[in-house]
Amino acid sequence: KNSSNPSTKNHGDKFLDGLIPSGFDKKSCLSRFELYLYRKSSPHKPSPYLISKLRSYEDLHRKCGPHTKAYKRTMVKLKKFKSINVTTSGSCKYIIWTHADGLGNRMVSMVSSFLYAILTDRVLLVEFQDDMVDLFCEPFPNSSWLLPKDFPFSNNNRNHIETYQNILEKDRENHSKELPSVIQLKILPTNNNHERFFSCDHSQHLLIKVPILIFLSDQYFVPSLFMVPSFTQELSKMFPNKETVFHHLGRYLFFPTNDVWGPTKRFYQAYLAKADEKIGLQIRVFNPDLTSHQTVLNQVLNCTQKHKILPGFAVENSEDSPEKNERLKSVLVASLYPEYGENLRTMYLNKATVTGEILGVYQPSHEGHQKFGDNLHNKKALTEIYLLSLCDDLVTSALSTFGYVAQSLGGITPRILYKLQGNNVPDSPCVQDVSMEPCFHLPPKHDCMEKPIDDDIGTTFPYMRRCLDYKWGIKLV
Numbered sequence: 001k002n003s004s005n006p007s008t009k010n011h012g013d014k015f016l017d018g019l020i021p022s023g024f025d026k027k028s029c030l031s032r033f034e035l036y037l038y039r040k041s042s043p044h045k046p047s048p049y050l051i052s053k054l055r056s057y058e059d060l061h062r063k064c065g066p067h068t069k070a071y072k073r074t075m076v077k078l079k080k081f082k083s084i085n086v087t088t089s090g091s092c093k094y095i096i097w098t099h100a101d102g103l104g105n106r107m108v109s110m111v112s113s114f115l116y117a118i119l120t121d122r123v124l125l126v127e128f129q130d131d132m133v134d135l136f137c138e139p140f141p142n143s144s145w146l147l148p149k150d151f152p153f154s155n156n157n158r159n160h161i162e163t164y165q166n167i168l169e170k171d172r173e174n175h176s177k178e179l180p181s182v183i184q185l186k187i188l189p190t191n192n193n194h195e196r197f198f199s200c201d202h203s204q205h206l207l208i209k210v211p212i213l214i215f216l217s218d219q220y221f222v223p224s225l226f227m228v229p230s231f232t233q234e235l236s237k238m239f240p241n242k243e244t245v246f247h248h249l250g251r252y253l254f255f256p257t258n259d260v261w262g263p264t265k266r267f268y269q270a271y272l273a274k275a276d277e278k279i280g281l282q283i284r285v286f287n288p289d290l291t292s293h294q295t296v297l298n299q300v301l302n303c304t305q306k307h308k309i310l311p312g313f314a315v316e317n318s319e320d321s322p323e324k325n326e327r328l329k330s331v332l333v334a335s336l337y338p339e340y341g342e343n344l345r346t347m348y349l350n351k352a353t354v355t356g357e358i359l360g361v362y363q364p365s366h367e368g369h370q371k372f373g374d375n376l377h378n379k380k381a382l383t384e385i386y387l388l389s390l391c392d393d394l395v396t397s398a399l400s401t402f403g404y405v406a407q408s409l410g411g412i413t414p415r416i417l418y419k420l421q422g423n424n425v426p427d428s429p430c431v432q433d434v435s436m437e438p439c440f441h442l443p444p445k446h447d448c449m450e451k452p453i454d455d456d457i458g459t460t461f462p463y464m465r466r467c468l469d470y471k472w473g474i475k476l477v
């Protein structure tokens with residue numbers, strides 16, 4: 001039984017073994033002081049080197065963050081000088097994170113941008129629109145990560161900003177004497193050449209000179225950072241266990257605001273806390289027009305019962321009544337559709353289980369469809385990501401960053417439901433994943449010498465594998 005009794009938790013848990021700096025105000029962000037009471041303590045300890053890098057990052061952020069002298073000075077200079085020159089060197093450097101896609105996508109790309117910021121001595125500032133307001137607490141002590149409203153290269157001003165792809169082209173043709181002081185970098189599925197040579201030293205040597213990088217990505221591009229030769233040593237020291245990148249950085253960066261944490265902990269206390277075991281089912285259906293809910297429900301039952309994550313149903317009127325078993329299993333269903341929670345609840349109420357276990361099935365919301373630009377919708381999504389992360393075991397849906405975030409925050413290697421084609425459920429409907437890390441869906445296809453990268457990525461990069469839910473993707477193990 002996972003105890004949420006504060007007396008069994010120690011100080012180390014509270015600050016995540018030194019990952020979280022002390023000195024934050026409690027009232028403005030309760031989750032920072034309470035989440036550890038609800039989480040199992042992580043078997044993965046952050047390395048002392050990672051902790052020291054985070055403390056140095058916080059110092060840099062305090063020095064260069066919004067409203068500091070250094071920030072103002074840099075922006076004045078950059079507005080004046082469109083390209084890099086002597087006066088801009090030595091200033092603070094920034095990564096501006098901008099949004100693309102849903103919340104899970106945003107969280108994986110924020111973590112990637114943050115790691116990139118740490119590696120390149122940049123300060124991470126996030127440009128949140130109204131729909132992202134009041135989701136996350138400020139992560140860095142005595143400073144803010146919110147991009148000031150008067151940032152000179154704002155959203156409606158971006159058409160003139162050079163792109164990384166352009167710079168790279170010019171560099172090839174040797175026109176790169178003048179690098180601009182601001183560039184946009186897109187790592188998106190819609191961009192064919194999305195990140196050509198981003199994983200290569202020569203690109204990084206170019207980028208390092210540019211004071212402001214505006215990132216537009218919905219991807220977990222951390223694995224591509226592990227491919228950059230000049231980053232590998234540093235990364236190995238920070239993460240001796242490569243599987244824990246999102247686990248640590250996500251737990252460091254994201255704390256839900258009181259608005260989100262309140263409903264999360266009350267839901268947990270009301271429906272999950274007392275259970276002997278908590279199972280999270282994340283059911284993301286990407287093409288509800290082609291695959292019926294009944295088919296997906298069959299897949300979920302098939303997978304969970306086959307692997308004994310959920311008990312099977314007892315045969316009706318069977319002579320041998322199941323052994324008396326008072327165990328209570330709580331099942332948390334996260335889905336846009338009400339059918340899953342409702343049907344599972346009804347089934348487990350109407351039929352006894354072979355093990356005699358009692359199941360409570362709970363689904364916090366059913367939003368119907370993904371809503372863009374909706375703050376309340378995002379708050380519900382974040383609540384569910386955190387609830388899933390507090391479960392003991394997870395079944396997630398292939399290709400979903402929503403599930404990736406929950407699994408890495410929770411430190412759980414999930415079982416993944418394969419993406420279905422039409423209404424056929426394959427004989428093996430799900431697979432045990434190889435690590436808790438998110439999958440990077442758009443890895444480079446070529447190495448720095450333009451040679452195609454092997455399908456068996458592990459031969460080139462021993463701590464990487466092709467993803468089981470998406471064979472073109474790669475992930476850290």
Ligand code: GDP
Pocket residue numbers: 101102103104105106283284334335336365367369370371377378380381382384399400401402403
């Ligand atoms: P992905 O598309 O599965 O990779 O995940 P994203 O989080 O990037 O985008 C999906 C968005 O749809 C989420 O951010 C939510 O806004 C919404 N959504 C999808 N599944 C759920 C769910 O189970 N619960 C809630 N509340 N929202 C969901």
